[in-house]
Amino acid sequence: GNSVTQMEGPVTLSEEAFLTINCTYTATGYPSLFWYVQYPGEGLQLLLKATKADDKGSNKGFEATYRKETTSFHLEKGSVQVSDSAVYFCALSETGNNRKLIWGLGTSLAVNP
Amino acid sequence: GAVVSQHPSRVICKSGTSVKIECRSLDFQATTMFWYRQFPKQSLMLMATSNEGSKATYEQGVEKDKFLINHASLTLSTLTVTSAHPEDSSFYICSARVQYGYTFGSGTRLTVV
Numbered sequence: 347g348n349s350v351t352q353m354e355g356p357v358t359l360s361e362e363a364f365l366t367i368n369c370t371y372t373a374t375g376y377p378s379l380f381w382y383v384q385y386p387g388e389g390l391q392l393l394l395k396a397t398k399a400d401d402k403g404s405n406k407g408f409e410a411t412y413r414k415e416t417t418s419f420h421l422e423k424g425s426v427q428v429s430d431s432a433v434y435f436c437a438l439s440e441t442g443n444n445r446k447l448i449w450g451l452g453t454s455l456a457v458n459p
Numbered sequence: 460g461a462v463v464s465q466h467p468s469r470v471i472c473k474s475g476t477s478v479k480i481e482c483r484s485l486d487f488q489a490t491t492m493f494w495y496r497q498f499p500k501q502s503l504m505l506m507a508t509s510n511e512g513s514k515a516t517y518e519q520g521v522e523k524d525k526f527l528i529n530h531a532s533l534t535l536s537t538l539t540v541t542s543a544h545p546e547d548s549s550f551y552i553c554s555a556r557v558q559y560g561y562t563f564g565s566g567t568r569l570t571v572v
Contacts, residue, residue, distance in 0.1 A: 380560060389465070389552060389565035390503075435502065439560070446493060447554075447561060451502040 348373040352436045352450030359426055359457050367421040367453045369410075369436035377438040379403075379412050379419040380447070384433045393421075393434070426457045461487045461557040465564025472543055472571055480538045480567045482553035488533035489555035494526075497550040497566075509536055543571040 353368040371379065381393040381403070394403030396412035396419065403410050408423045419436060436450040462485040472478050482492060491510050495503040507523075509515040509530035517523045525547075527539040540547055548571045553564040 378560070382563075390554075390563040392560055392562075395560055445556065446505060446508060447503075449502045 348377070348438060348440055348448045350436050350438055350448050350450040352453055354451070354453065355433075356454040356456060359455070361428055361457055361459050362425045363457075365421070365423040365426045365430075365455070367434055367436075367455070369419045369421065369450055371417050371419065371436075371438050371448075373417075373438055373440070373448075375441040377440060379410070380437045380439065381408070381410055381419070381421050382435040382437060384435065384452075386432070390435070426455070428457045428459050431455055431457045461555070461562045463489070463553060463555050463562050463564045465553055465567060467567060468565060469568045470570070472569070474544055474571055475542055477539055477541045478543055478569060480540075480551055480553075480569075482536050482538075482555075482564045484534045484555055487555075487557060489536065490533065491556050492530055492536040493554040493556075493561075494528060494536075494538050495552045495554065497552060503552065506538075540569065543569070545571045547571050 349372050351370050378397045380395045382390045383393045384390050394405040396403040399414035401412045410419050410421045433452045433454045435452045437447045439445050464483045466481050494506045497503050506521045507515045507517045509528045511530050511533050515528040530536040552566045554561050
């Protein structure tokens with residue numbers, strides 16, 4: 347079945363460091379790919395998405411490129427801030443009528459000043 | 460944008476009682492609502508998918524008699540945890556599919572004492 351594998355955390359970085367959170371997937375068909383963020387004490391928010399191969403999603407300085415050849419959707423940011431401290435989830439949307447989301451386990455990021 | 464309002468945000472109940480969680484779509488019609496459960500430091504686990512006017516589809520291992528889902532209108536879906544026990548303590552999140560992907564409620568922290 348479809349699945350998402352996400353690098354384990356926690357990840358701890360200093361402010362202005364470069365961030366990469368790896369995400370790979372297995373899926374039939376052509377899923378859409380998402381990164382969601384959950385700030386402490388809050389619900390999930392969509393960070394960015396890509397709907398087809400080679401698409402690049404970007405938002406708030408974060409980027410991820412849909413790589414079909416490597417079945418990956420790695421999240422990157424060139425310079426993290428303390429306010430980026432959160433849990434990041436990679437997810438894919440199945441094709442079909444219900445199109446439910448398949449989730450990675452989440453990666454906790456802590457950015458120190 | 461599409462907003463799902465989830466209430467309550469926190470609830471503490473006694474073992475054996477029932478708790479109802481509501482999710483309302485404020486500015487759109489939610490044909491399909493997903494209900495998730497999130498354990499500490501883990502990913503979201505899909506519990507069930509509900510379509511307006513029909514019975515919910517439960518994921519394997521989720522007790523449908525314990526977690527009652529009602530989706531009687533296009534703007535309201537409810538999850539009732541019946542005869543709650545401490546092991547039901549968790550973070551419950553609803554989600555609706557929208558044009559650009561999915562929108563999430565802010566979650567309900569349930570503590571059963």
